[in-house]
Amino acid sequence: MKNYTSNISSPLLILPWGVTDWAATSLGGTLMSFTYSTTSFLILVSLVFIAQFWSEIHKKSNRQTLLPPGPAPWPIVGSIAELFRKKPIFRWILGLMKEMNIEIACFRFGDVHVIPVTCPEIAREFLKKQDATFMSRPSTMGTEYTSRGFLSIAVAPSGDQWKKMRRVVASEVINPSRLRWLLEKRTEEADNLVRYVHNQCVSGAVVDVRVAVRQYSGNVIRKMMFNKRYFGEGMKDGGPGVEEEEYIDALFTVLSVLYAFCVSDYMPSLRRFDLNGHEKIMKEAIKIVNKYHDPIIDERIREWREGKKKEVEDLLDVLISVKDSNGKPLLSTEEIKAQTADLIYAAVDNPSNAVEWALAEMINQPEMLQKATEEIHRVVGKERLVQEYDIPQLTYVKACAREAFRLHPIAPFNLPHVSNADTTVAGYFIPKGSHVLLSRIGLGRNPKVWDDPLKFKPERHLKDPSVEVELVEPELRFISFSTGRRGCMGAVLGSAMTVMLLARLLQGFTWGVPPGESRIELCESRTDLLLAKPLIAHATPCLPLHAYPTCKNGSWSSN
Template identity: 65%
Template sequence: MAMDTSLTLHFLLPTLLFFSFSFFLLLKHKKPKSPPLPPGPTPWPLVGNLPHIFFNKPAFRWILALMKHMNTDIACIRLGRVPVIAVTCPDIAREFLRTHDAIFASRPRTMGTEYSGRGFINVTSSPLGEQWKKMRRVVASELMTRPRLNWLAPKRVEEADNFVRYLYEHCRRDGCGGAVVDVREAARQYSGNVIRKMMFNRRYFGLGRDDGGPGFEEIEHVEALFRVVSFEYSFAVADYLTWLRWLDLDGHEKEMKKAIGVVNKYHEPLIDERIRKWRWGSDGRVKKEPEDLLDLMILVEDADGKPLLTSEEIKALAADLIIATVDNPPNAAEWAIAEMLNQPHILQRAVEEIDRVVGKERLVQESDLPQLNYIKACAREAFRIHPVAPFNLPHMSTSDAIVAGYFIPKGSQVLLSRTGLGRNPKVWHNPLLFKPERHLTSESAQVELLEPNLRFISFSTGRRGCMGAPLGSTMTVMLLARLLQGFTWTVPEGKPPGIDLTESTNDLFLAKPLHAHASPRLPSHVYPAAP
């Protein structure tokens, strides 16, 4: 009996070992190794790479320098426990926002967007969900449609005329030879005037100025809007270590509260009063026609004929649209003029196109813009080299994904580098050279400011793409065209030849606002007269 047991064990043991080893090989073959995370710096326990961000400001310059040092087009920087994925390659960017758009269609909740979105009820920065879908439907079907933009065109033209009149009066006041203009301030106030007119049907919050220029209120309003933009997504420590928010270690929350307080100070009384008039009929307004975007938001109804938007949602959406409109056009125009002053042949060609298409006996109108291909190419080139922000608004993944052969975990934040894409030497020849001709593919092809292939970012694409791209494009090209048509621009007398194109350390604006000499170049009767 003992011998039988010994023989049985002698036979079974090798058999068991054989099958165990075969099963192990089978499992190993069926379960391939998971793709790695994108390359990146070694994170610290608990805090990840937040110390690098905190002590290497601005964060965007550190991230791009790191990626260049690592020779990678995609990187993973861990901030707290959040993987932040930075991208500088158009092919990878398209994989995120086209192939896997549904997965990356949400937004992270940040301290800044909590303030600007009134608790995440707006459209631009709200996370994926029913609230975002509701607000997106309102914008797409009620506010930013082509008929609505056409309906609002007279307000935009009025402000473009006001802008030219203001610059003309400024030149005349300083003498017939022209005057030095702060192009940044003038362009930003143009954008502020346009969106205030479209939203509230008014140019000024206060009395304004007789020459069409901004008053204290308008200057404060626009400055606050730019502050809000800079702190919506600012790598605040509290966005990644929420239990430290009460300390406000980097001071971002204090700055954001101050800036959004200024915005609300001007917006809220107007919105509250308008809601009372429309919904309670305090002045019989319910019998009148809507005049602006605010009226449309108040009047939009649900399936039961009841107001669709609450007062809080109206305030959030109004601020959202104003903030999204005010920054891109003036930044592109300021950089384009600066680059043109350093390359006079580009400036001459742009002016010649306007004179050929429009002439000198009337001002450029929106109907002329489709024919101004070279002007649009100049604006497009400004967007490419000199974007208004280092990254696009972050996209957050709602599930695990494999992108460009790398594992992207659920909850990751994806940042497309605007400078990394637009200045990528693998995509653009001599990428730092301002060369509008690179966007002119043929004489018959229309130049568009939108770049769907993400070789640079003017207006984003995909589910979270900018629904106001047609408006932003129109405002940008109109601003640049009116500047070039109405005035001759030169470097101010007594200044070094050429414009210093150095970027600011902490952002992508010119380090010093562009001051250029402007002199009228059209007959005096063409310039708009004071109302």
């Protein structure tokens, strides 16, 4: 038998025996020879297509074998069914990775490859060595709502809009001079925190710490953004009114479903059905947030345009007054509203969660409370309250806050990064469009990195006395404020808010378990990483009475 090859170079085909000979002898052309020629041509074309098809299948198969390990996906839908069966999804993902003893995995939802990572070295390869490849964000239902159609910086995919807003925020909003300019507003809210907790002590001695820390975070960013603490009347004791309670609840609801493994984020054609119910929850929460933001922003823009307002007093004024090269407003009303909300979402959850967990852990280990309090009294004394300029000297207090970020992160994963090209990381093929999730839990509790990783031990961050303790972790051994092009631009602000919040609570009060209890129950919520029960603690004022601030007629004074 002879082998005959076609003159089609790619792919190379072996034709059936006799076809070429027959084609040669049939030239001269009868109807029969024409019929056989046509048939031969169709066979040839079919073989080409079959060869190409199998070639693509082979290539895909080879690539699949190079993907990080993970559960075998179903055709087309992948592991999408697990989004309904394995709740909360993050516990299933991390549990499966632990069971498989792997530090990088691949889960396919629809046609999206989701790549969770629990190893600092691999994380650094993603966000340091190949930062440019993974600088984008996925377009999801939640991010579309929170950014008003991807107009703000934090969750927008990379592109011209993101670059524009990044320049504005970096140059006009989050920079050292602006933070110094806003110091008085932050200090006023730290004073209000102490006043509020002190008043709770007087009335009952038991404090809902979650309410106090969340309202502090909300008050700080509201004062910086809108130059106001309350949307309504507030409470005379310094606490939140019904408006602030509704508002803070809405903010945390938005954040809880922002990247909640929504089915439509992986199969957009199913969005109309809202199978997870996430879109309904998001729309209702966003409606509440906008109810408070929009009237203030609309009125302020009108005042600037009519010339009634000319002085910049807060961050909203900054966003409104930014001009383009022609002297016209650089940002549209929708961009201002989107970026305003973006900054507020970024400020409220991280400091409050870290301090609630830190205080709960420290109450159960009284020697830590004593050590931190002694440091504050040594650095600051008892005649005045902690100020931000004291922070560099509060080494142990910062170590406690840093340890809370490591052990008790606010979210199971960092904000997703999307690959803009096929690449290889840690020897694995990472397809273009993959969602990379750095696991805050997996990194911070990795036993290969941290000794006794599930124990709260601030001293682990004090081993080198020559290195100043910082809340950021550039080597990604845990995540507080991330790193790289999409790292948190407000890390300095977030660190200051966190340390001030913890230091003021430790300085002003002696903390203990509520009456009738022996210890604080340190259990995570099943559905997230918050304390399962809000921290309720016994507090006793420990400073001279004149050190506690009061507020009369809108101005601060001492008793």
